[in-house]
Amino acid sequence: MERLLGKKQQYFYENPSAQIILGDSFQVLSKMKPESIDMIFADPPYFLSNDGITCKGGRMVSVNKGEWDRIGEEATHISDKHRFNRKWIKLCKRVMKPDGSIWISGTLHNIYSIGMALEQEGFKIINNITWQKTNPPPNLTCSCFTHSTETILWAQKADKKSRHYFNYELMKEQNDGKQIKDVWVGSLTKPSEKKAGKHPTQKPEYLLERIIQASTQRGDIVLDPFCGSGTTGVVANRFGRVFIGIDTEEDYLNITKARLEMGLNDKYGFE
Template structure:
């Protein structure tokens, strides 16, 4: 696979359909060949690590994830979002699209930043979790959804890919709606390693299959444990993933390699 991120430092892992880079997304996105990517999925920091608690498998645990998720004031968060979204737009092909996942803590900034940086929103997907963590404080409704914004460049000539018939087929012959319901990530998807905000494979499969064609290039600038790459490899797309944590890059490589081995059998 051609190296589209230029510079002396190459991928941490590489094969014929995928590349994983260990490093700062801002610096690596600057080095990427302009308009070379067909689709981007991003699950940026939610800035939720505020010393609170949540429930996991029946146990009280801290919500803190890592330094990359520590909170900052709104102006700083919004500048952060505008900056990486601007760099992603530079990498995206004229007909490409971008998907960004978030919660109420960051999705409103993201939506505004996308419009400010010249994107047109196509859909706002609501991911409804069938097994959300319980509400421990009992002072508000249980948080059971995340939002995924799908957008394209706000240009008249932009013609994005939408595999309507395929998504209708995946939905039992009915038009697929903008509410996707399912469980959180299954334990079987975390066997070789996990990430605190890891997305389930069925979710990423919907995103990859709906908006790309075989052979297209998919980019994830905050790839974590590599679920975007797993879906891309499984369905014949090329993939570039970036993360600044070695542990997650190694997990992503193992998961993608396992899928490729399954396909070769």
């Protein structure tokens, strides 16, 4: 597997189909080979850690996820958040191939900033996917409707010469011969996908299966700049794609490593 960061880069973990890096995404992305990535999936911080409470497994728990999910004080929160989003999206554009594409997941707390940042940094939004969760946690305040959806934006470079890849025939085949709509319905992450450890915002594998199969081909390079517990990498390897993941939290990368190794033992993707 080609080292897109040079021989001096210390990888947290490597195998023939994956590289995971412990470090700041801004620094790592700035050193990565330009126009080397076919597809990016990003689940950036939602900045929800505000000392509030939520419901999980029928119990009231803190919404705080870690220092990585905090930014600024109230007075500067909005501008700091948008500056953060523009910066990492700009760096992703630098490493993405002209015909590549990027998928970004978020909630109402950050997705509007991300949509604006994409356009400001020279991207064209292809689709606005609504992920409808069949088993969302209840709303404890009883002051608004239950939050049961997340948005996933799919975008390409706005250059007129850019032509994103879309496996239309496969998507139609997987949907009984019908076009798939932009509302995807499914459950939260299953306990069986958390055997190696838990991450507070872990995405279910079925979401990444659709995303990766729809917008990449076998052998393509998939990057996740906030890879957390590694769902993107597990699925990418399962379908024969090469994975590069970055995260600042060593505990989460240990989960990623364990999940990737379990995938190799199952002989997914690569021989």
